[in-house]
Amino acid sequence: MSLVPVIRSAQFVTSAVAPQGYPKEGLPEVAFAGRSNVGKSSLINTLLGRKKLVRTSATPGRTQTLNFFRINDAFIFVDLPGYGYAKVPAHIREQWGPMVEKYLTTRRELAGLVHIMDLRHPPTADDLQLWHWLRSHGLEAVAVLTKADKVPRGRHMAHAQTAARLLGLPSTDIILFSATTREGTETLWARILPWIQQPA
Ligand code: GTP
Numbered sequence: 001m002s003l004v005p006v007i008r009s010a011q012f013v014t015s016a017v018a019p020q021g022y023p024k025e026g027l028p029e030v031a032f033a034g035r036s037n038v039g040k041s042s043l044i045n046t047l048l049g050r051k052k053l054v055r056t057s058a059t060p061g062r063t064q065t066l067n068f069f070r071i072n073d074a075f076i077f078v079d080l081p082g083y084g085y086a087k088v089p090a091h092i093r094e095q096w097g098p099m100v101e102k103y104l105t106t107r108r109e110l111a112g113l114v115h116i117m118d119l120r121h122p123p124t125a126d127d128l129q130l131w132h133w134l135r136s137h138g139l140e141a142v143a144v145l146t147k148a149d150k151v152p153r154g155r156h157m158a159h160a161q162t163a164a165r166l167l168g169l170p171s172t173d174i175i176l177f178s179a180t181t182r183e184g185t186e187t188l189w190a191r192i193l194p195w196i197q198q199p200a
């Protein structure tokens with residue numbers, strides 16, 4: 001039996017930079033956050049089995065708005081803009097904090113957050129800052145280490161353990177993922193489904 005839900009529809013709803021622009025239907029939301037270019041959009045496409053629903057790019061820092069996607073007319077995935085990319089102009093980098101913090105602290109529909117990091121490297125200072133901020137605000141969050149296909153299998157456990165220690169989690173709580181091989185898809189859905197099955 002597969003734990004992956006059948007995706008009957010998945011469509012872009014809107015982009016927003018402030019609460020006036022958020023969707024108003026009241027559907028439960030799952031947000032996806034991580035460093036620029038870490039693979040947020042690819043992970044969303046992989047979860048949904050859609051190749052190009054969410055635009056991916058070789059140029060980090062392209063996504064500068066909150067992007068909302070309605071799935072099965074039942075819940076919403078929110079692709080948050082990436083952080084930590086030095087080449088993004090300073091005035092845009094300075095908007096990231098307030099824009100994302102506003103969403104994370106005020107959005108009633110937000111049921112949980114998928115925090116995406118890179119399995120190849122230990123979590124960055126920015127990653128750790130966001131993770132600990134999420135926890136201190138009591139937000140439901142799951143840590144995912146993506147691009148697993150780029151790390152030899154024999155190294156997976158050691159990399160996951162380093163991340164777990166820095167994040168303050170048991171390593172069994174961390175999900176290893178790859179948009180290339182789709183590994184981790186079922187495990188991640190198993191964490192997301194309880195969030196969206198409850199009323200927001
Ligand atoms: P921004 O929106 O710019 O912050 O980037 P993002 O986090 O949405 O990353 P995106 O999904 O656009 O992927 C960035 C690059 O990494 C693209 O070239 C992807 O093809 C590649 N990529 C993403 N996930 C994986 C993965 O699991 N494995 C491999 N090998 N490449 C990946």
Ligand code: MG
Pocket residue numbers: 040041042055056057063079
């Ligand atoms: Mg993206």
